[in-house]
Amino acid sequence: MSYMIALAGNPNCGKTSLFNELTGSRQRVGNWPGVTVDKKEGTYKKDKEIEILDLPGTYSLSPYSAEEIIARNYLVKEKPDAVINIVDGTSLERNLYLTLQILETGIPTVIALNMMDEVEDRGDEIHIEKLSRAFGVPVIPIVARNGRGIWELMEKAAETAREKRAPMKLPVFDKKLQETIDQVKALLEAEGEPDSGWKAVKLLEHDENVREQMKEDLKNQAGKLTAKRYGQEADLEAEIADQRYQYITKAVKDAVTKHSAGCVETKSDKLDKLFTNRILALPVFAVIMYLLFACTNSENFLFLGIPSPGIWLAGVVESLWGGLTGLAERALAGASPWIYSLVIDGIMGGLGSVLGFIPLVLVLYILISFLEDCGYMARIAFVLDRIFRRFGLSGRSFIPLLQGFGCSVPAVMATRTLESEKDRKITAILAGFMPCGAKLPIFALFASTLFADNNQTLVTYSLYVLSIVMAVLVSLLLNKFVFREGTSNFIMELPQYRIPTLKSVLIHGWEKVKGFAVKAGTVIFVSTVLIWFLSGFNLNSFNGKNAAENEDGSIMCGMNDSFMASVGNVIAPVFRPLGFGEWRPAVGVITGWIAKENVVVTFAQLYQEDVTEAYLEEYFSQYSPKELEELGFEGGVYNAEAAGDIYSENILFEGSDENALPHMRDDIQTKAAAYAYMVFNLLCMPCFAAVGAMKRELKTWKETGRAVAVQMAAAYTAALLVNMVGGLFL
Amino acid sequence: MADVIVLVIVGLCLAGSIIYTVRNKKRGGSACGCGCSGCSGSACCGKRESDS
Numbered sequence: 001m002s003y004m005i006a007l008a009g010n011p012n013c014g015k016t017s018l019f020n021e022l023t024g025s026r027q028r029v030g031n032w033p034g035v036t037v038d039k040k041e042g043t044y045k046k047d048k049e050i051e052i053l054d055l056p057g058t059y060s061l062s063p064y065s066a067e068e069i070i071a072r073n074y075l076v077k078e079k080p081d082a083v084i085n086i087v088d089g090t091s092l093e094r095n096l097y098l099t100l101q102i103l104e105t106g107i108p109t110v111i112a113l114n115m116m117d118e119v120e121d122r123g124d125e126i127h128i129e130k131l132s133r134a135f136g137v138p139v140i141p142i143v144a145r146n147g148r149g150i151w152e153l154m155e156k157a158a159e160t161a162r163e164k165r166a167p168m169k170l171p172v173f174d175k176k177l178q179e180t181i182d183q184v185k186a187l188l189e190a191e192g193e194p195d196s197g198w199k200a201v202k203l204l205e206h207d208e209n210v211r212e213q214m215k216e217d218l219k220n221q222a223g224k225l226t227a228k229r230y231g232q233e234a235d236l237e238a239e240i241a242d243q244r245y246q247y248i249t250k251a252v253k254d255a256v257t258k259h260s261a262g263c264v265e266t267k268s269d270k271l272d273k274l275f276t277n278r279i280l281a282l283p284v285f286a287v288i289m290y291l292l293f294a295c296t297n298s299e300n301f302l303f304l305g306i307p308s309p310g311i312w313l314a315g316v317v318e319s320l321w322g323g324l325t326g327l328a329e330r331a332l333a334g335a336s337p338w339i340y341s342l343v344i345d346g347i348m349g350g351l352g353s354v355l356g357f358i359p360l361v362l363v364l365y366i367l368i369s370f371l372e373d374c375g376y377m378a379r380i381a382f383v384l385d386r387i388f389r390r391f392g393l394s395g396r397s398f399i400p401l402l403q404g405f406g407c408s409v410p411a412v413m414a415t416r417t418l419e420s421e422k423d424r425k426i427t428a429i430l431a432g433f434m435p436c437g438a439k440l441p442i443f444a445l446f447a448s449t450l451f452a453d454n455n456q457t458l459v460t461y462s463l464y465v466l467s468i469v470m471a472v473l474v475s476l477l478l479n480k481f482v483f484r485e486g487t488s489n490f491i492m493e494l495p496q497y498r499i500p501t502l503k504s505v506l507i508h509g510w511e512k513v514k515g516f517a518v519k520a521g522t523v524i525f526v527s528t529v530l531i532w533f534l535s536g537f538n539l540n541s542f543n544g545k546n547a548a549e550n551e552d553g554s555i556m557c558g559m560n561d562s563f564m565a566s567v568g569n570v571i572a573p574v575f576r577p578l579g580f581g582e583w584r585p586a587v588g589v590i591t592g593w594i595a596k597e598n599v600v601v602t603f604a605q606l607y608q609e610d611v612t613e614a615y616l617e618e619y620f621s622q623y624s625p626k627e628l629e630e631l632g633f634e635g636g637v638y639n640a641e642a643a644g645d646i647y648s649e650n651i652l653f654e655g656s657d658e659n660a661l662p663h664m665r666d667d668i669q670t671k672a673a674a675y676a677y678m679v680f681n682l683l684c685m686p687c688f689a690a691v692g693a694m695k696r697e698l699k700t701w702k703e704t705g706r707a708v709a710v711q712m713a714a715a716y717t718a719a720l721l722v723n724m725v726g727g728l729f730l
Numbered sequence: 731m732a733d734v735i736v737l738v739i740v741g742l743c744l745a746g747s748i749i750y751t752v753r754n755k756k757r758g759g760s761a762c763g764c765g766c767s768g769c770s771g772s773a774c775c776g777k778r779e780s781d782s
Contacts, residue, residue: 521747
């Protein structure tokens with residue numbers, strides 16, 4: 001027989017860490033409240049009969065936000081065989097409030113007392129037996145992050161589920177209140193309502209969800225009963241909460257021996273003096289983010305004259321891919337020109353252009369994960385609340401936006417954690433502005449080729465800053481002209497600073513690389529073949545005209561006569577005011593909507609004629625044998641097979657060839673236009689997968705269409721301004 | 731002959747990519763690889779996680 005065990009608890013109490021340990025899954029964990037926004041299932045790795053469900057965090061069973069409703073509905077309506085209620089041992093009073101409410105539902109429950117390592121570090125002592133007696137259920141101390149105590153916990157939870165051991169009734173309420181609850185319960189029972197005990201309490205608490213499902217007659221009778229005992233103006237919701245807290249306070253007082261003085265300044269308090277300082281917080285954030293990009297994308301890492309770890313790793317990947325391409329070239333020696341072009345220019349060139357940027361994404365994502373997991377990013381949400389509030393947005397919106405630095409899809413999904421509909425709609429639009437991992441290759445490509453003589457770190461960094469500035473400005477405009485409701489309050493529990501485990505950071509990095517690899521092998525692979533076909537063929541390829549005209553009998557055509565050029569030339573004029581009104585960059589924008597990495601794939605394929613064998617031979621002819629050897633040519637002898645890679649790594653991306661990429665420079669003539677191109681790709685409609693996520697969150701295509709229209713208008717306006725104003729200086 | 735072999739290999743790879751994407755989408759996963767695996771399954775696609 002199989003059992004379902006649900007993990008429930010307050011936000012950021014370690015549910016997902018425990019879920020991952022128990023099931024072997026690699027769900028996203030983070031040191032902030034609200035990382036999990038939907039329920040997730042897994043199978044217990046030591047007993048396949050046990051299914052485990054990770055629920056979003058909730059402070060109580062009177063839910064306010066969408067993900068809290070998911071948790072409450074599951075517990076109340078679907079009823080698992082047992083609940084493991086994870087309680088943060090460092091904040092017992094607050095966490096146990098939910099515990100009492102879970103116990104009221106009558107579901108067999110086990111309390112997992114998490115973060116015991118931090119409790120011990122503080123020198124506090126929790127008497128497990130006393131706590132267990134006070135709440136009438138087993139209490140197991142654990143440390144979810146390193147797995148301490150979790151097997152014992154699962155044994156107890158499985159036993160509780162098997163024996164259907166319902167929690168005992170606790171003397172939480174005083175006699176008068178308990179009698180009122182019992183009377184309402186009797187009323188509900190008479191009407192045949194299931195879960196009458198729990199519903200009676202909720203009815204007295206004026207819980208909207210429960211009241212909506214009740215007959216008017218029942219609600220009136222319950223109201224009369226309450227008024228008779230407590231008077232017309234009675235606020236029983238407050239009374240019930242008060243009595244629950246009194247019970248918890250007494251239980252905690254009996255069970256916890258505090259050796260730490262209550263007002264001693266903790267390490268987190270000391271760090272917060274700097275990281276949440278009214279004046280210093282933002283400059284410190286700016287410096288930290290700059291260092292992040294210096295580690296990711298800089299040829300001159302921290303002015304040490306060496307490439308950053310991201311760039312160094314990218315070089316390694318490019319060399320490996322170059323070797324693979326060389327092998328493919330040799331294998332295709334006897335193939336037709338168009339087959340050779342398909343494999344080498346299309347697939348190897350296209351995929352290689354994206355794979356080369358994986359290390360940059362990996363390094364950036366690992367560093368951002370570190371900042372998230374250590375608790376710093378939650379502080380930034382708190383600090384930015386002051387600024388966001390002035391522009392009509394709550395600091396809570398920063399959390400989804402931050403997720404957008406990784407991928408727009410989870411960012412849009414995370415908007416459901418926002419309580420106000422206005423915030424949800426605005427943040428779903430703004431999430432598309434965030435520079436997701438797929439946009440980083442675009443910035444890195446442009447920074448290394450068209451801004452090679454500038455500070456490349458600064459170029460990339462400025463786009464990340466711009467994304468936040470645009471989010472704030474667009475939010476202001478939407479608040480002024482579209483949504484005129486007030487701003488919702490932002491209450492967020494600041495987590496303790498914790499050093500993330502190496503395992504957790506590496507898992508984040510691995511998942512990102514895996515995602516990129518899956519994408520490269522699926523959507524990007526198909527796109528490379530499609531882009532290659534559309535940019536190398538036209539109608540004459542299939543009626544014999546091209547074969548007759550080409551000396552080598554190839555059926556391919558010149559790029560300017562291709563299908564893609566025909567389509568690109570139609571849409572290109574739209575982008576002319578932005579400085580990139582030629583068909584190639586215009587097509588790049590369109591292919592980017594399938595997946596943003598496609599912009600780089602498109603550029604790699606459409607501008608490959610800038611780096612022909614003849615060009616490379618002529619370029620390297622200016623070097624002496626000694627210089628050629630230094631560049632990497634074996635024995636100082638020019639080698640056409642190695643020339644492409646050596647040129648990309650040592651010349652092109654170093655900015656050493658002033659005449660490099662002539663067609664690209666013709667199409668995007670100024671740095672202002674190049675920057676405008678990056679800005680447009682940063683802010684315009686995200687990929688189709690993200691638009692699908694927007695549709696799920698905004699519910700209708702009409703709303704989604706409006707959101708995309710706002711994104712496109714913002715992108716066009718910003719790029720236009722960059723090209724016009726920047727053109728005066730760049 | 732070399733052309734045919736290469737075309738068959740590329741065709742098989744393309745078919746494999748498309749089938750994988752469609753199947754993944756049908757299972758409730760993301761159509762593009764991102765979302766599900768790219769962000770450690772941040773619940774964006776409701777993909778049912780099984781143990782590894």
